[in-house]
Amino acid sequence: SGELYCSLPNPRNVRFESINMKNVLHWSAPEGTDDGVLYKVKYAVYGVGKWIRKPECRNINRTWCDLSTETSDYEEQYYASVKAFLNGTCSDWMETTRFNPLTDTKIDPPMVSVSSTDRSISIILTAPEKWKSNPEEESISLLQVYPGLQYNVSVLNKKTKKRWLFSISNNTLVVPWLEPGTAYCVSAQIHVTTPVLDSGFSKEHCITTLKDK
Amino acid sequence: KTFHFGSCRVSMSLAEIRAGFTAIKANIQSRDPVRTLSILSHPHSLHKVKSSDRCCMTHQLFTFYVDKVFKHCRTEDSFVNRKISSIANSFLSARRKLGQCREQNNCVCGEESTEKFKQILANYEGLNVTSAAMKSLGELDILLDWMEKSR
Amino acid sequence: GDALLPAPQSVSILSTNMKHFLTWSPVIVLGATVRYSVEFQGEYEREYANGSWIPISECSLTTATVCNITEDISATVAYKLRVRAELGATRSPWATTKGFFSPTMTSLTPPELRVVADGHHILVELADMGPSFQFRVLYWKKGQDSRVQQKVMKEVSSVLHLDTMEAGAEYCVKAQTHVEAINRSSSFSPTQCVRAQGDTSMWL
Numbered sequence: 001s002g003e004l005y006c007s008l009p010n011p012r013n014v015r016f017e018s019i020n021m022k023n024v025l026h027w028s029a030p031e032g033t034d035d036g037v038l039y040k041v042k043y044a045v046y047g048v049g050k051w052i053r054k055p056e057c058r059n060i061n062r063t064w065c066d067l068s069t070e071t072s073d074y075e076e077q078y079y080a081s082v083k084a085f086l087n088g089t090c091s092d093w094m095e096t097t098r099f100n101p102l103t104d105t106k107i108d109p110p111m112v113s114v115s116s117t118d119r120s121i122s123i124i125l126t127a128p129e130k131w132k133s134n135p136e137e138e139s140i141s142l143l144q145v146y147p148g149l150q151y152n153v154s155v156l157n158k159k160t161k162k163r164w165l166f167s168i169s170n171n172t173l174v175v176p177w178l179e180p181g182t183a184y185c186v187s188a189q190i191h192v193t194t195p196v197l198d199s200g201f202s203k204e205h206c207i208t209t210l211k212d213k
Numbered sequence: 214k215t216f217h218f219g220s221c222r223v224s225m226s227l228a229e230i231r232a233g234f235t236a237i238k239a240n241i242q243s244r245d246p247v248r249t250l251s252i253l254s255h256p257h258s259l260h261k262v263k264s265s266d267r268c269c270m271t272h273q274l275f276t277f278y279v280d281k282v283f284k285h286c287r288t289e290d291s292f293v294n295r296k297i298s299s300i301a302n303s304f305l306s307a308r309r310k311l312g313q314c315r316e317q318n319n320c321v322c323g324e325e326s327t328e329k330f331k332q333i334l335a336n337y338e339g340l341n342v343t344s345a346a347m348k349s350l351g352e353l354d355i356l357l358d359w360m361e362k363s364r
Numbered sequence: 365g366d367a368l369l370p371a372p373q374s375v376s377i378l379s380t381n382m383k384h385f386l387t388w389s390p391v392i393v394l395g396a397t398v399r400y401s402v403e404f405q406g407e408y409e410r411e412y413a414n415g416s417w418i419p420i421s422e423c424s425l426t427t428a429t430v431c432n433i434t435e436d437i438s439a440t441v442a443y444k445l446r447v448r449a450e451l452g453a454t455r456s457p458w459a460t461t462k463g464f465f466s467p468t469m470t471s472l473t474p475p476e477l478r479v480v481a482d483g484h485h486i487l488v489e490l491a492d493m494g495p496s497f498q499f500r501v502l503y504w505k506k507g508q509d510s511r512v513q514q515k516v517m518k519e520v521s522s523v524l525h526l527d528t529m530e531a532g533a534e535y536c537v538k539a540q541t542h543v544e545a546i547n548r549s550s551s552f553s554p555t556q557c558v559r560a561q562g563d564t565s566m567w568l
Contacts, residue, residue: 047251075260077355079248098242098351102358103235147362152519162482164525167517177484177528191519194214194231194361195354214544226545228495229438284413291421295436298418302406302439 008091011039011082015096016067018105020142022131023071025057025080026064030091038085041065046077046098059085069133074101074145103195107142109202110151110171110188118210120176125151125188127171146192154201158183167191180212216363218268219321221314225307227357233300234353237293241286242351245344252336252349257329259359266326267363268314273322273330274356275308278349281337285346297350369393369449369456372400372429377445377461379470382496382543386423386431388459391449399425399450403458404433407441417446425450440546442466472541472550475499479537481558484528486535490520498542500549501526506534506557516542529560 009030017026029037041057044050057065071078078099084091111126127149130140143149153166153173159182166173178184185206190199215224253259253274262270283301288294314320337345372388379385391398402423409416423431437443442464449456476491490499497518503526504512517524529535536557541550 044248046248047255049249075258075358076254095248097239100354100358103354154522155525160482163523164482164485164487165519165522166525167519175525179483193518194227195358196231196235224547229545232495233438279408279412283408291419295418295420298404298406298408299436299438301408301412302441302443305407305411306440 006090006092008037008084008086008089009033010091010094011063011084012094014080014082014094016071016078016080016099016104018099018101020108020128020131021068021072021074021101021105021145022066023068023078023099023101023105024064024066025082025096027082027094029063030084030086033084033086035061036086037061039063039065040083040085041067041080042093043067043070043078043080046079051081066133068131071099071101072133074130077101102145103197105197107190107192107197107199109199110190112186112188112202112205114186114205114207116184116207116209118180118212119178120174121155121178121184121186121207121209123153123173123175123186123188125153125171125173127190142190146197148193150191150193152189152191152201154187154189156185156204158185158206178209180209183208216360217264218271218311218314218363219263219265219319221268221311221317221319223310223314225310227307227360230300230303230307230353231357233296233303234357237296238351238354240288240290240293241347244288245348245351247340247344247348250336250340250348251352251355252333252345253352253355255336257332259329259355260362262329262359263323263325264363265321266323268311268320269322270326270330271360272308272311272315272320273326274333275304275311277330277333277337278353279304279308282346282349285342286350300353369398369451369454371456371459372447372449373459375445375447375459375461377433377465379465379467381473381493381541382434382467382470382546383494384433384437384465384467384470386433386445386447386461388429388447390429391456393451396451397427399427400429400431400447401425401450402431402433402445402447404436405444405446406437406439407443410444423447437465437467440466440468468546468548470543470546472543472548474550474553475539475541477501477537477539477553477556479556479558480523481529481535481560483561484531486526486529486537486558486560487523488517488526488537488539489523490517490539492520493541496543496545498544499539500542501537501539502552503527503535503537505530506536531560532562534559 012028014027081093108128185204374389403417446458446460478489538552
């Protein structure tokens with residue numbers, strides 16, 4: 001393809017960073033280069049015989065490229081590659097390791113909504129959705145992607161400082177028989193057994209049970 | 214965990230296989246330079262195998278790995294060799310569980326799975342044996358991901 | 365030169381709660397430090413890899429007389445283990461375990477369980493025993509032994525909520541471990557009973 005003589009140092013640490021299957025290619029600039037370096041990106045579906053250029057990431061000076069759309073089929077695996085250009089010279093193509101969206105993504109914590117009566121709190125959990133580039137697309141919950149998905153729910157009694165853990169499969173939890181007029185803080189985590197994937201715990205949602213009637 | 218392969222219902226744990234593979238995935242896949250060929254996923258995808266053919270396809274694939282793949286995957290790395298042994302022995306016990314379905318005649322090989330498995334063997338024979346074996350081992354997650362959809 | 369060094373004796377496997385150890389008696393050579401090397405062979409190696417043996421690097425040239433083989437003995441098939449003594453270039457014959465070992469032969473002990481009542485809530489703390497383990501927790505209202513309820517728990521990193529209790533009632537709990545990979549369970553832990561807080565009017 002009439003490539004120039006490539007003596008530029010290579011882009012470094014070329015890898016996918018993926019959250020909820022928003023799959024973004026990241027890299028670091030070649031050693032010793034300041035501004036002015038441009039890049040182009042290509043990707044390949046593993047096992048399919050061609051590399052595909054990403055036009056939106058051609059001659060870019062940033063060091064990332066969103067390949068979510070191109071890697072949205074999580075029954076496939078992928079490679080991506082980056083080449084750098086500066087002052088008429090270029091680097092080699094530098095590849096990622098093989099990327100498996102199903103096992104190599106990170107999962108956000110679930111959304112937590114809490115309501116209370118005087119003696120109980122009700123917790124509703126919502127698993128994050130698989131990333132979609134086009135808002136018009138149909139939403140896919142990660143619950144559909146990972147059938148074995150479960151939730152760990154932590155409930156902290158702010159008065160006694162005691163923390164309880166609930167492990168549930170469905171997305172609602174009612175904790176009855178609580179103390180009236182007491183603050184409880186709830187946070188939740190997603191736990192997938194196979195492949196082994198855990199989200200972090202969500203930030204705490206605190207609510208106070210109503211005063212006793 | 215209980216797996217449903219068509220009418221075959223088998224309780225087995227893939228956790229040891231998954232853990233063993235995860236520990237050596239980067240090492241094994243880095244030994245496979247060929248991006249444009251796959252043993253398991255192209256041109257036919259495992260994900261297109263009919264439910265009724267899943268038991269037979271799984272049993273054939275387990276036999277393929279035990280008979281053809283693992284023995285050609287010896288490396289200079291003791292840790293990798295030990296993990297391959299752990300995976301290979303786990304395949305033996307998992308295949309034995311599937312054997313129960315074959316005995317109950319719940320593991321029928323339809324035309325589709327026979328055809329797909331032929332393609333997999335053709336993909337395998339298309340490479341020299343060590344490259345083919347290392348590529349197959351590097352694709353274990355494709356097999357595991359597909360199987361875990363059968364839970 | 366191998367015959368001068370005797371093979372280790374009393375080679376045996378100790379296995380509890382899916383933790384497996386090979387042990388042997390030391391080979392005594394006055395004024396010298398004898399080292400040992402351990403290898404394992406699974407059913408796959410016997411049937412499909414010409415009876416090959418695989419060294420366990422953590423137990424190669426070790427001075428210890430015990431080797432943690434848990435990581436390698438991970439499939440539910442029949443394994444053989446062997447150990448030999450080494451002194452400089454001299455090696456003893458291999459001492460091989462008699463019969464086979466499989467993780468299904470591990471002995472399972474009841475879980476360490478602590479039951480806590482917190483108001484109307486009954487909570488349990490279970491000691492972590494590793495990723496292979498699940499916990500089957502049985503609980504019932506004292507006197508209603510026929511109405512036992514069950515929960516299977518895997519997450520044991522903290523205080524687990526079991527259920528809510530009727531005011532003032534006494535509840536009893538016991539637990540056993542279950543290892544899915546070998547499809548076996550331990551015996552039950554001793555039963556522990558706790559009493560729920562009395563009538564809610566106590567909170568006025």
